[in-house]
Amino acid sequence: xxxxxxxxxxxxxxxxxxxxxxxxxxxxxxxxxxxxxxxxxxxxxxxxxxxxxxxxxxxxxxxxxxxxxxxxxxxxxxxxxxxxxxxxxxxxxxxxxxxxxxxxxxxxxxxxxxxxxxxxxxxxxxxxxxxxxxxxxxxxxxxxxxxxxxxxxxxxxxxxxxxxxxxxxxxxxxxxxxxxxxxxxxxxxxxxxxxxxxxxxxxxxxxxxxxxxxxxxxxxxxxxxxxxxxxxxxxxxx
Amino acid sequence: xxxxxxxxxxxxxxxxxxxxxxxxxxxxxxxxxxxxxxxxxxxxxxxxxxxxxxxxxxxxxxxxxxxxxxxxxxxxxxxxxxxxxxxxxxxxxxxxxxxxxxxxxxxxxxxxxxxxxxxxxxxxxxxxxxxxxxxxxxxxxxxxxxxxxxxxxxxxxxxxxxxxxxxxxxxxxxxxxxxxxxxxxxxxxxxxxxxxxxxxxxxxxxxxxxxxxxxxxxxxxxxxxxxxxxxxxxxxx
Numbered sequence: 103x104x105x106x107x108x109x110x111x112x113x114x115x116x117x118x119x120x121x122x123x124x125x126x127x128x129x130x131x132x133x134x135x136x137x138x139x140x141x142x143x144x145x146x147x148x149x150x151x152x153x154x155x156x157x158x159x160x161x162x163x164x165x166x167x168x169x170x171x172x173x174x175x176x177x178x179x180x181x182x183x184x185x186x187x188x189x190x191x192x193x194x195x196x197x198x199x200x201x202x203x204x205x206x207x208x209x210x211x212x213x214x215x216x217x218x219x220x221x222x223x224x225x226x227x228x229x230x231x232x233x234x235x236x237x238x239x240x241x242x243x244x245x246x247x248x249x250x251x252x253x254x255x256x257x258x259x260x261x262x263x264x265x266x267x268x269x270x271x272x273x274x275x276x277x278x279x280x281x282x283x284x285x286x287x288x289x290x291x292x293x294x295x296x297x298x299x300x301x302x303x304x305x306x307x308x309x310x311x312x313x314x315x316x317x318x319x320x321x322x323x324x325x326x327x328x329x330x331x332x333x334x335x336x337x338x339x340x
Numbered sequence: 341x342x343x344x345x346x347x348x349x350x351x352x353x354x355x356x357x358x359x360x361x362x363x364x365x366x367x368x369x370x371x372x373x374x375x376x377x378x379x380x381x382x383x384x385x386x387x388x389x390x391x392x393x394x395x396x397x398x399x400x401x402x403x404x405x406x407x408x409x410x411x412x413x414x415x416x417x418x419x420x421x422x423x424x425x426x427x428x429x430x431x432x433x434x435x436x437x438x439x440x441x442x443x444x445x446x447x448x449x450x451x452x453x454x455x456x457x458x459x460x461x462x463x464x465x466x467x468x469x470x471x472x473x474x475x476x477x478x479x480x481x482x483x484x485x486x487x488x489x490x491x492x493x494x495x496x497x498x499x500x501x502x503x504x505x506x507x508x509x510x511x512x513x514x515x516x517x518x519x520x521x522x523x524x525x526x527x528x529x530x531x532x533x534x535x536x537x538x539x540x541x542x543x544x545x546x547x548x549x550x551x552x553x554x555x556x557x558x559x560x561x562x563x564x565x566x567x568x569x570x571x572x573x574x575x576x577x
Binding site for chain 2: 248256
């Protein structure tokens with residue numbers, strides 16, 4: 103893909119969005135009956151499925167901790183999720199993303215409630231279009247709540263960045279590839295406590311503050327969608 | 341001050357109250373504020389706040405009656421699957437409620453792999469190591485009947501207030517039930533059709549536990565089922 107001449111024209115991005123506009127977000131809680139908890143998230147063209155199993159017995163036994171539960175996360179991209187077939191199996195990027203997802207979620211879990219056990223979180227990307235780790239965190243948080251696992255709060259995530267000198271919210275693949283900065287953020291929205299912060303590129307201090315503010319606003323919208331998804335699951339026609 | 345309607349569906353992190361309330365379950369306190377910990381129905385009873393969870397696995401508690409499946413046999417007793425992240429340990433002496441001479445007796449003719457037994461949780465320590473016991477009335481190996489697994493958080497609803505739902509299931513449904521806190525229910529009924537109807541009733545309780553009026557709906561469903569049986573010429577008993 104060659105770089106488009108301009109990423110922002112007349113204040114509008116390539117897909118027509120304003121700089122502070124998020125892509126359409128859809129969240130469904132509990133689509134997988136067999137999992138203890140699950141969630142499906144669509145963020146723009148991203149399609150991500152999260153499944154949670156646990157708390158359950160830890161295998162291998164010797165990796166269990168006697169006084170708290172382990173959180174194990176696995177982020178995977180399906181071979182068909184991208185244009186050029188992704189070879190199945192973990193690669194360095196998947197392993198890193200698995201780690202940051204785990205670190206984004208750990209602060210809200212009461213791991214001391216389940217000694218010697220494990221909570222397994224699986225994030226499977228079915229279609230990728232930049233922002234899969236943020237969509238994955240959003241899905242995983244809903245899946246954990248869906249599983250009935252005690253949490254202090256939900257975790258919400260969105261990416262911000264700089265494209266053609268403008269601070270933007272929720273980058274697309276082109277913006278991520280050809281822009282100046284990509285900064286995924288995850289937070290406990292209500293408390294404005296950040297649990298994931300990564301940056302690829304550079305920002306001045308002022309730009310960073312602007313970007314973080316935009317991320318707070320974006321996460322508030324994400325939180326609303328997560329909350330609605332969890333409540334909607336229990337609307338049953340009697 | 342309370343920030344929710346009674347029996348409102350709340351999500352983790354939702355602020356429930358401020359002030360001198362105690363937390364009974366499903367919520368946590370931070371300073372002066374109380375927040376929900378799980379997806380569930382929030383209730384205030386006097387001075388205490390609780391969130392009744394709508395999902396969750398079974399975590400053993402001392403005194404609970406559980407229905408276990410024997411997984412393994414050892415010289416000291418049995419490993420029991422109690423539908424929990426934690427395995428139950430049943431010592432022979434705790435099962436028989438007496439001293440056992442392991443040289444003279446073979447206690448393993450009592451329970452073998454695959455057996456289903458009603459047991460009580462004797463003790464759970466801080467590592468969640470679970471000790472089970474048997475021997476009292478109603479406990480021990482179960483025979484006949486069909487075992488069904490229900491979400492453990494819905495078990496209180498299967499019992500109902502003062503056992504009201506259980507009564508409807510047994511009297512109107514025409515069966516005997518043994519309900520374990522760990523989500524397992526054993527059904528003894530005269531015919532497979534009746535058993536299937538009870539299973540359906542249990543599934544419905546699982547789905548609609550958060551909607552009021554469930555006991556009446558279940559009664560209606562079981563009554564209609566019985567009429568269906570009679571019309572089909574099956575003997576009622």
